[in-house]
Amino acid sequence: MSQGPRNRAGGSARPGEVADAEQEFDAYFRARRDAVRRTAYLLCGDWHRADDHAQAAFVALHRHWRRIRDRAALDAWMRRTLVRTVVDETRRPWRRERAADTFPEGVAEGPADGPADAIATRHVLVDGLRAVPPRQRAVLVLRFLEGLDVAATAEVLECSAGTVKSQTAHGLAALRAALGDSLEDLRPAG
Amino acid sequence: MQEHGEADEARIAALFRDAASGAPPPGFDATQVVATSRRITRRRRSAVAGAALAVLAVVGVGVAAGLGGPSDKTVATASGQAADSAASGPGAGSEGAARAAAPEAAGGSGAGPALAAPAPGSSPVAPIGTPLGPGTGECADRQDPALRALVEQTLPEVAGAPEAATTLECRPGGERGVALEVGGGVLTITYLPPGAVTEPPDGARTAPTASGGTVVVASRADRAGDAAPLADRLEPAVAYLAPRL
Numbered sequence: 001m002s003q004g005p006r007n008r009a010g011g012s013a014r015p016g017e018v019a020d021a022e023q024e025f026d027a028y029f030r031a032r033r034d035a036v037r038r039t040a041y042l043l044c045g046d047w048h049r050a051d052d053h054a055q056a057a058f059v060a061l062h063r064h065w066r067r068i069r070d071r072a073a074l075d076a077w078m079r080r081t082l083v084r085t086v087v088d089e090t091r092r093p094w095r096r097e098r099a100a101d102t103f104p105e106g107v108a109e110g111p112a113d114g115p116a117d118a119i120a121t122r123h124v125l126v127d128g129l130r131a132v133p134p135r136q137r138a139v140l141v142l143r144f145l146e147g148l149d150v151a152a153t154a155e156v157l158e159c160s161a162g163t164v165k166s167q168t169a170h171g172l173a174a175l176r177a178a179l180g181d182s183l184e185d186l187r188p189a190g
Numbered sequence: 191m192q193e194h195g196e197a198d199e200a201r202i203a204a205l206f207r208d209a210a211s212g213a214p215p216p217g218f219d220a221t222q223v224v225a226t227s228r229r230i231t232r233r234r235r236s237a238v239a240g241a242a243l244a245v246l247a248v249v250g251v252g253v254a255a256g257l258g259g260p261s262d263k264t265v266a267t268a269s270g271q272a273a274d275s276a277a278s279g280p281g282a283g284s285e286g287a288a289r290a291a292a293p294e295a296a297g298g299s300g301a302g303p304a305l306a307a308p309a310p311g312s313s314p315v316a317p318i319g320t321p322l323g324p325g326t327g328e329c330a331d332r333q334d335p336a337l338r339a340l341v342e343q344t345l346p347e348v349a350g351a352p353e354a355a356t357t358l359e360c361r362p363g364g365e366r367g368v369a370l371e372v373g374g375g376v377l378t379i380t381y382l383p384p385g386a387v388t389e390p391p392d393g394a395r396t397a398p399t400a401s402g403g404t405v406v407v408a409s410r411a412d413r414a415g416d417a418a419p420l421a422d423r424l425e426p427a428v429a430y431l432a433p434r435l
Contacts, residue, residue, distance in 0.1 A: 038210035051217035060355040062227035125209040144206040
């Protein structure tokens with residue numbers, strides 16, 4: 001089982017400690033909410049569900065907050081919780097995702113070049129990510145949105161560095177296959 | 191593996207950042223998070239307290255029956271209650287405890303027909319009464335205390351296991367769920383009401399339930415390649431839960 005940030009020793013907290021902990025949580029929440037929402041969005045492809053996943057992760061964090069000792073591990077714990085929540089959701093009986101065999105309709109209709117296509121470009125990538133298997137998608141999001149290196153990504157996903165490398169390659173290949181020539185910047189550099 | 195250089199990675203990262211921009215206003219704030227967290231904590235404490243009371247009731251009745259001795263009257267009463275349970279549905283918790291405990295105290299000869307096969311572990315086996323059936327809330331309870339109580343009867347080792355993170359998405363209220371962090375992974379138990387379409391995850395065990403719904407029990411390991419926790423317990427668990435749901 002994944003280990004969260006290390007817990008503080010047990011015992012009842014004094015009222016002052018409780019207030020301090022709540023303030024600390026509030027500060028962390030305000031600092032990280034937008035980033036967590038963005039990550040959740042690329043993981044699931046829908047802002048409403050992203051908010052749902054992000055909120056669930058913060059709720060889980062708050063429930064553990066006063067027992068947390070290693071605050072340096074917070075971000076990794078949140079990322080792990082978020083990925084697990086999203087991946088588990090795709091495995092639930094009522095919402096299982098499949099890697100798409102065919103390209104999403106209306107996506108591969110040519111390159112998006114102009115500034116007016118900026119919003120469309122966003123949707124192209126998000127739609128393409130939906131065609132990537134969830135674990136590979138998580139690797140891509142952690143590496144390219146969050147900017148984590150291989151080791152940090154492996155720590156979040158609790159897998160080996162080799163797995164991260166291979167899933168990065170497979171994930172990019174799946175994304176490129178899904179997008180075709182829609183996004184020039186996604187083509188391998190010649 | 192296809193190599194991609196730093197320039198490649200920078201371009202891809204820029205694409206990802208752009209794709210994640212343009213977020214709508216957030217749909218939740220810290221106040222909502224804290225309120226939800228506290229509500230879950232209160233509910234969990236209530237469920238734990240209820241489970242503790244039920245165990246105390248079982249132990250208490252068992253001790254009382256043991257002190258009273260295995261008289262013919264005790265056996266007859268226990269058997270009668272057990273028989274009644276099959277016909278009259280769910281009794282009060284203490285009645286259920288009496289039905290489960292009294293035959294054992296009487297030497298096991300009077301066990302009622304409704305008692306299920308013993309679950310692994312030492313927890314008392316609850317009788318099968320009226321199935322739990324669909325939830326009644328507006329949204330499905332992702333950490334349903336009633337379902338969790340049943341799960342802990344058949345998998346006593348998960349008692350006290352921390353709840354795994356779940357989404358707050360409002361699912362149809364008839365569904366029930368439990369997701370627990372257990373050694374090395376996550377155990378999920380889902381009840382789907384009659385008519386719900388089921389496509390269980392790989393390795394999951396499913397069974398139709400007494401209320402006409404479906405129970406799905408699944409576990410997965412945190413690390414790819416590791417054995418899923420409690421994998422050998424899923425089958426008996428689903429067999430235990432199906433007649434009670």
